[in-house]
Amino acid sequence: MSDSTTLPNGWQLVVGLEVHVELATKTKMFSASTNRFGDEPNTNIDPVTLGLPGALPVLNKHAVELAMRIGLALNCKVQPCTFHRKNYFYPDLPKAYQITQYDHPLNVDGFLMLPGDVRIGVERAHLEEDTGKSTHFGGSSGRIHGSDYSLLDYNRAGVPLVEIVSRPDIRTSEQARQYVAELRAILLAVGASDAKMEEGSMRCDVNVSVHKAGTPFGTRCEIKNVNSIRSVGRAIDYEARRQVDLIESGGTVRQETRHWDDATGRTETLRTKEDADDYRYFLEPDLVPLVPEQSWIDQVRAALPVLPAARRNALAELCGVDKDGESAFVVVERGQDDYVREVVSSGGDPRRSVIYVQQAFAEQGPTPKVPARDLAALTILERDAKVTSTQAKTLLTDLIEAGGGDVAAMAAKRGFEALDTGALEAMVDAAIAAEPGAWQKYCAGEEKALGALVGAIMKSSKGKADGKAVTAILQSKRTK
């Protein structure tokens, strides 16, 4: 997909992403209430969740482990860390402070690779707790502005979060989308989160600024409410344009938080409060430092699965496809790369194996029903020109429907056989004789005339001629 952020007059885009991820633990970050999406409101609550007087936090060991998996998968250093209180008033924040990590976070200094070997720095990935959920009632827009009241559900309050902060290394909206997609794939691979943007278990805040080459970075705006990968791109494109237009018309970009409205495709200022909140960060006295032992870190690292990028690289190498290309991406995303490997070990043609799987196995999941050796056999039939590629496609559908089978027999049953080169040459000569006008046009350089010739041959051969082979023969005849 081409990069869609083209700014005029030499303006360049700078983007940083802050992604909040809900961890797939059974219980909350600091208490034993259930961590589950979709339950009846306020049914997963306890004194800590509600911020009741006298409640005290106790750290969830599994949340720490999952956070370490994320950090290590992002090539971070895992270090001794502490917890801080971030103090502010809001009804979805039950203690009127959020326990987070401030100057000593768990994971620091990592990176994530994008297609084309683009490296995006990851500044930190730290632990914190989620807030409850407010729903607003009354006002016409359904949002808070002008509404009559709000209702609060604390099921989500205290759910473990990891906040992943990228360095401002992203330069296009396409890269931003790739970053989010790749991050998501990593989170799923290591089992840290189900990362569903539509359910809020993965949330992106986008920081956008513009500048001209050789000048310092511009003032950035933070954009919230970006709820899908597509919105990430759209919001960046809109905001970058907005900033450029503003500057070019003599205005200055104000550092602020803006709200992305997906329906209108615009960002809008959130009303800035008179006093921007002073969070008065201080070390959380109810918790003690977290100093993960090296043996634990090593254990977590050793247990990490092969990550998506590495899997794509391996698949690309095996099958001779582009590691940043669609087949590699799609097949690995579906978890079907191990299957492709099996097909190849059964003798399958590597390139055809990955392409067949990419094109036809969308519904199959990580363990396709078609036995690897059967698919391998089909790729060999096509490779050896025993069937045409069109015929191969049909047989592939048959294989999938039947859940496997003897492809040679299936081909015979359908009466498929590819015509050999000699027969093809004869058919081509016959077509040239039958369509002299088309042949002359083609020889004169009209490429469109080729289609008419090939079509005639395909028709007369009742589909047994391989279109590609016929085209090749016509082309070589022309040059003679």
Place this chain on the structure above:
Amino acid sequence: MSESISKETVVKVSRLARLSLTSEQAEKMTSQLAGMLEHFRDIDALDLSDVEPMTQPYPLKNVMREDVEAKSLDRQEVLDQAPAAESGRFRVPPTIGFDV
């Protein structure tokens, strides 16, 4: 810690703390806090440049718990104690402006 605290600062701090003070109360608070802060200037005499802050009385680390679920509090028992509740949730007046 050289200047005494001003009424302007006191008003700003009171907003941060969500305490509403009348002008009179703010004045009284300003003079009381100024008096205290003046007294607290005694620590300015100390050279603390090489001193590590002490945040924990007892040096513990790595206190964690296993990821095991416990029963939730009873929603009704909790909501019975709430100032306002509706449809199983806590009810509050609206915020002016947008959600942050």
Place this chain on the structure above:
Amino acid sequence: MQKLVEIVAGVTSGTTTATAVVEEHLARIKAREAEIHAFNLVTADQARKDAAKIDEDVKAGKVVGALAGVPIALKDNMCTRGVETTCSSKILQGWKPPYDATVVTKLRNAGAVIVGKTNLDEFAMGSSTENSAFGPTKNPLDISRVPGGSSGGSAAAVSAGFAAASLGSDTGGSIRQPAALCGVVGVKPTYGTVSRYGLVAFASSLDQIGPFTSDVRDAATLLEVISGHDPMDSTSIPQPAASLVSVLDHGVKGMRIGRVTDLPEGCEPDVLARLEAAFDAMRNAGATIVDVKLPSLQYCLTAYYLIAPAEASSNLARYDGVRYGNRVDAADLNAMYAATRESGFGEEVKRRIMLGTYALSAGYFDAYYGKALKVRRLISDDFARAYKDVDAILTPTSPSTAFKFGSKTDNPLAMYLCDVFTIPTNLAGHPAMSVPFGVGTDSMPVGIQVLATTMGEQTMFKVAAELERAS
């Protein structure tokens, strides 16, 4: 008035019943509570039920706990499920917690009979119980005087015989000072030895729960029951409760007792005289008195009055009228917060929230809170040096005996000075206890404070027991 250990012995042996014991205490409450106002709530009906159950169990030959039948009062900042817990504040008036504090569970499991929730300075901020939103508690020994604070109600309850023992909380001296003023024993244990789960937080790195009793043996007994690691409190020390009762008769022969030579000024002469008498008693019992210096002592008040309000300003932000407590309605959320907190909190609480918010705020953090944490390190280091040369230290608990109502309420700083001898141990996280040791010139009790190093409770109790024998 019976001692705690006597009650347990009597109830478990059958020579008396828990019902008889609780009735005796309820009668004393009936006679004098209106005058003294030690309680926010007397839970007479439930106490009778609990006592009856204990008696049933004893009759049936079942094992009963180490506090079987003991009437105990709880400071009203400890969560008791289904029983109003107010922190003596309007903002929590009427609030019934849906859970019990860990210490409450321990007391119940030990067979204690909870007779009520006692009065305190609002949110434990104060040294006289005059800051309660529900009216002050009077000193049972002289009702024109304060009982001390913030655990004034708990101290008075034991002093007046309303309970055989009570629990209080100590952040800057809130157990020890009222104990001294009311003539009872009060203990602040090592930070982390008694769970804070369910204790309404004032200053998280300083708060500890501890016992009030009429003698040292009772204090040791009660402290053994409530101590011990709690997985619900991350700051809880992972060690079992120390054995204290067993060391009470060991004496102090060969011990080195510290005398602080740079004690802050302001202590009344009659109180200092009792301190001297205490040192004499130690010498007579075979201990050596050693001079120690604690140069940072004079800065402790400042450090405390920056750290404690800072943590408190954060801990009390949750009282916003959203989920529990009393709300003052308004058109929008921020107005509701402000109106709720304005009407719900008293003067002293507001003052400390303001001070604390300021000390943490951008631009002031390093100068105030940041510096105070460093002073904390200094006092901790001073103590560490001192404890190389001594096993325990003696100081006065309070600079004066119980003062008259209203005598310190005009000037907050004057009130803060009540804590000058107790604050250092909160900052360092060390244990300390007050033992009654004679009276002042006004015939009001004087308490002597015994200090020991981290986890030095056994040493501390040995010295306290000796002091008590000599008193």
